[in-house]
Amino acid sequence: MDGRRVVVPCGWSLVAAVLFALAVAVAPLAAQQERTFRPLRSLGGGSELTASVSLGDVNGDGALDVVVANGRHWPSQNRVYLNDGRAGFTLARRLGEEEAGSYAAPLADFDGDGDLDVAVGNDRTRNLLFVNDGTGRFVAGATFGTPSSTRSLTLADLDGDGHTDVLVVNRGRQNFVFRGDGSGGVRCRDAVRGGGRLHDRRRRRGPRR
Ligand SMILES: [Ca+2]
Ligand SMILES: [Ca+2]
Ligand SMILES: [Ca+2]
Numbered sequence: 422m423d424g425r426r427v428v429v430p431c432g433w434s435l436v437a438a439v440l441f442a443l444a445v446a447v448a449p450l451a452a453q454q455e456r457t458f459r460p461l462r463s464l465g466g467g468s469e470l471t472a473s474v475s476l477g478d479v480n481g482d483g484a485l486d487v488v489v490a491n492g493r494h495w496p497s498q499n500r501v502y503l504n505d506g507r508a509g510f511t512l513a514r515r516l517g518e519e520e521a522g523s524y525a526a527p528l529a530d531f532d533g534d535g536d537l538d539v540a541v542g543n544d545r546t547r548n549l550l551f552v553n554d555g556t557g558r559f560v561a562g563a564t565f566g567t568p569s570s571t572r573s574l575t576l577a578d579l580d581g582d583g584h585t586d587v588l589v590v591n592r593g594r595q596n597f598v599f600r601g602d603g604s605g606g607v608r609c610r611d612a613v614r615g616g617g618r619l620h621d622r623r624r625r626r627g628p629r630r
C-alpha cells in the first residue's frame with residue numbers, strides 16, 4: 422500500500438471491507454499497466470500498405486507465423502514472416518513472385534497434405550492459391566474468379582464435404598462461393614447476393630468502384 426486512506430462504507434463486514442480496500446489499491450495499478458502497454462516488436466517495413474494479416478504455423482515448428490497481405494489498390498509484395506518462437510519475426514519471405522493489390526491472405530490446407538496453404542484475395546487481378554511445401558515456402562497454384570475487386574476471403578467447409586471452401590467478398594460486384602476440391606483446386610459454386618439468395622455468376626450489376 423502507498424499509505425493512502427481508504428474509506429469503507431458503514432455496515433460492511435470485515436471481509437467486504439478488506440476486498441473493497443484491495444480493489445481500491447489495485448485499480449490504479451491496472452490503469453498504470455494499461456497506460457504502459459507498448460508494442461513488443463515491429464513487423465515489416467513502415468511503408469507497406471498492409472490490408473490484413475493471418476496467423477498459422479506454416480513451417481511446422483509449432484510457432485505461429487504471420488502472412489501479410491499488402492497493397493490494397495496498388496501492387497505490392499505479400500510476405501511470410503517466420504516466428505522464431507519468441508515472437509521475433511526477422512525472417513521474411515516473399516509470397517509469390519508477382520506483386521498484387523492484395524486485401525486478404527487467409528490460411529487453410531487446400532490440398533490435404535497437412536500443411537497450411539494460402540488463399541490470396543486481390544483487387545483488379547485474379548485471386549489465387551499458394552501451395553506450401555511444408556517449410557513455409559509457397560508456389561502459386563490455382564486461380565479463382567476473374568479480376569475483380571475482392572476485399573475479403575472467408576474460409577470454411579460450407580458444403581460439408583470435408584474440404585475448405587472460399588467465400589469471396591467483392592466491392593461493388595457479385596460475391597461468390599468457390600468450392601474446394603481437397604486437392605488444391607477451387608471452382609465457382611454459386612454467386613451470392615444479399616439475403617443469402619443464389620444468383621448466376623454472370624449477372625453483374627452496379628458500377629465498378
Ligand atoms: Ca512456425
Ligand atoms: Ca497443404
Ligand atoms: Ca504442401
Ligand SMILES: [Ca+2]
Nearest residue numbers: 578580582584
Ligand atoms: Ca467443402
